[in-house]
Amino acid sequence: xxxxxxxxxxxxxxxxxxxxxxxxxxxxxxxxxxxxxxxxxxxxxxxxxxxxxxxxxxxxxxxxxxxxxxxxxxxxxxxxxxxxxxxxxxxxxxxxxxxxxxxxxxxxxxxxxxxxxxxxxxxxxxxxxxxxxxxxxxxxxxxxxxxxxxxxxxxxxxxxxxxxxxxxxxxxxxxxxxxxxxx
Numbered sequence: 001x002x003x004x005x006x007x008x009x010x011x012x013x014x015x016x017x018x019x020x021x022x023x024x025x026x027x028x029x030x031x032x033x034x035x036x037x038x039x040x041x042x043x044x045x046x047x048x049x050x051x052x053x054x055x056x057x058x059x060x061x062x063x064x065x066x067x068x069x070x071x072x073x074x075x076x077x078x079x080x081x082x083x084x085x086x087x088x089x090x091x092x093x094x095x096x097x098x099x100x101x102x103x104x105x106x107x108x109x110x111x112x113x114x115x116x117x118x119x120x121x122x123x124x125x126x127x128x129x130x131x132x133x134x135x136x137x138x139x140x141x142x143x144x145x146x147x148x149x150x151x152x153x154x155x156x157x158x159x160x161x162x163x164x165x166x167x168x169x170x171x172x173x174x175x176x177x178x179x180x181x182x183x
Contacts, residue, residue: 016049027051079152083111089148121162
């Protein structure tokens with residue numbers, strides 16, 4: 001199945017409703033109310049609903065406290081133990097529970113399916129920004145993680161790409177997050 005960015009956002013809205021949270025906790029406005037021209041969907045990351053991770057959140061989860069090329073170190077030969085790539089995927093995605101997780105218990109952060117992030121693709125703002133949200137507009141939304149069609153080097157923790165938000169790629173999927181309230 002192929003998902004575009006809008007499909008991923010609609011799923012997050014559906015999941016928020018299914019979890020019993022009110023409309024006021026949706027991280028994305030109702031598309032009937034927002035009518036997002038060119039993908040400018042109003043975003044409320046502070047709300048408790050489900051949403052796509054920002055690019056910074058995705059990388060933080062992927063790196064799992066490391067500063068190496070991958071969450072498992074820098075040896076690219078270990079990549080097939082943690083993700084599905086051209087060399088081991090037989091040209092298709094696979095079950096998430098088969099390969100090893102990173103130290104946070106997250107699986108397939110490298111390979112299997114590139115993952116949509118909330119942000120528009122732009123140049124990296126640099127290390128002086130902490131947990132930035134991307135620019136307010138753009139041509140492509142960020143995808144991270146590489147896919148079953150990628151070489152492992154393209155699925156490093158810092159590797160990034162982008163796709164038009166209305167493009168449904170069979171090698172792009174998503175993972176959702178929630179903002180936790182702090183006491």
